[in-house]
Amino acid sequence: MDxxxxxxxxxxxxxASMLQAATGIGYGVIxxxxxxxxxxxxxxxxxxxxxxxxxxxxxxxxxxxxxxxxVLGLLVLGGTAGxxxxxxxxxxxxxxxLKLTAAAMVAFxxxxxxxxxxxxxxxxxPARRATTEVTCIGALAGIMGGLLAMPGxxxxxxxxxxxxxxxxxxxxxxxxxxxxxxxxxxxxxxxxGFRSAALAQALILLPPLLIGVASGGVLARxxxxxxxxxxLLAVLTATVTVLLVSLW
Numbered sequence: 001m002d003x004x005x006x007x008x009x010x011x012x013x014x015x016a017s018m019l020q021a022a023t024g025i026g027y028g029v030i031x032x033x034x035x036x037x038x039x040x041x042x043x044x045x046x047x048x049x050x051x052x053x054x055x056x057x058x059x060x061x062x063x064x065x066x067x068x069x070x071v072l073g074l075l076v077l078g079g080t081a082g083x084x085x086x087x088x089x090x091x092x093x094x095x096x097x098l099k100l101t102a103a104a105m106v107a108f109x110x111x112x113x114x115x116x117x118x119x120x121x122x123x124x125x126p127a128r129r130a131t132t133e134v135t136c137i138g139a140l141a142g143i144m145g146g147l148l149a150m151p152g153x154x155x156x157x158x159x160x161x162x163x164x165x166x167x168x169x170x171x172x173x174x175x176x177x178x179x180x181x182x183x184x185x186x187x188x189x190x191x192x193g194f195r196s197a198a199l200a201q202a203l204i205l206l207p208p209l210l211i212g213v214a215s216g217g218v219l220a221r222x223x224x225x226x227x228x229x230x231x232l233l234a235v236l237t238a239t240v241t242v243l244l245v246s247l248w
Contacts, residue, residue: 005038006204008034008038009034009205010205010208011208012031012035013205013208013212014209014211014215015030015235016029016031016212017031017208017209017210017213017216018212018216019216019228019232020052020055020212020213020216021212021215021216021217021219021220022170022216022219022220022223022228023166023169023216023220023228024152024156024170024171024173024174025152025153025170026235027051027055028048028052028148028151029105029106029152029236030239031051032045032048032149032150033099033242033243034242035048036099036102037099037243039201042090043198043201045090045148045149046195046198046199047198047201047202047205049149049181049185049188050185050194050199050202051202051205051209052177053177053178053181053182055174055177056175056177056178059213059217060174063167063174064171066168066172067168067171068159068164068168070134071159071164071172072175074138075141075172075176077135077138078134078136078138078139078141078142079138079139079142079145079183080142080183082139082141082142082144082145082146083142083143083145083146083151083184084142084146084187085146086142086143086145086146086148087147087191088146089143090146096247098147099243100247101147101148102148102150102243103240103243103244105153106153106236106239106243107240109153109154109157109236110237110240112161113157113232116157116160117229117230117233137155138176141154141155142180145180145181145183145184146184149184151176151180151181152173152177155173155176156173159172170220
């Protein structure tokens with residue numbers, strides 16, 4: 001791999017894994033599209049899947065006490081159907097279509113974050129949500145997981161807008177990732193297999209990922225949620241720009 005490209009990917013992996021460790025969301029939205037732009041193939045999604053699965057496995061044991069178990073169960077229920085649909089769409093769409101879908105998804109998350117940052121915080125506990133609502137969110141998140149290895153943004157944004165606290169969102173989404181990315185991994189193994197190039201690149205980029213996870217754990221204890229949202233918003237905006245420019 002070209003040294004300049006490898007350096008750029010390593011920086012993207014470090015930043016994305018740091019945000020994921022600190023907020024529970026960020027890797028699939030940030031590193032995933034960058035992999036698509038740089039590698040321009042299905043191995044980009046496979047690398048993102050492997051890395052996301054590993055981050056979740058590393059972090060969930062330390063966060064399990066904050067998991068919203070009812071929400072998690074319903075997300076998994078909906079995601080079971082959604083992931084299969086997303087994987088079918090992935091095989092049917094071109095790389096250009098995947099990039100456009102990624103750009104639309106990231107833009108949606110960015111706009112939702114802006115709206116959420118502008119609204120007043122009441123500090124009230126979130127009300128119990130209807131089973132159908134949470135299950136549908138899980139299905140939509142599963143579709144994005146199977147299609148682009150991005151199951152987190154929709155589910156995390158929904159939880160935030162419904163009033164769940166930062167710790168609950170972070171823990172629940174990372175726990176959901178074990179299911180979602182685990183299902184993706186099993187699907188790749190059973191249906192198409194992992195490309196050797198994808199596994200090799202995932203391994204090469206493992207050191208910046210581990211450093212990013214460790215750094216994110218430290219930052220999660222020291223920086224406010226508001227600061228992380230502003231940083232994430234800036235990166236999301238840059239990611240949309242990169243994806244659209246790559247299609248020009």
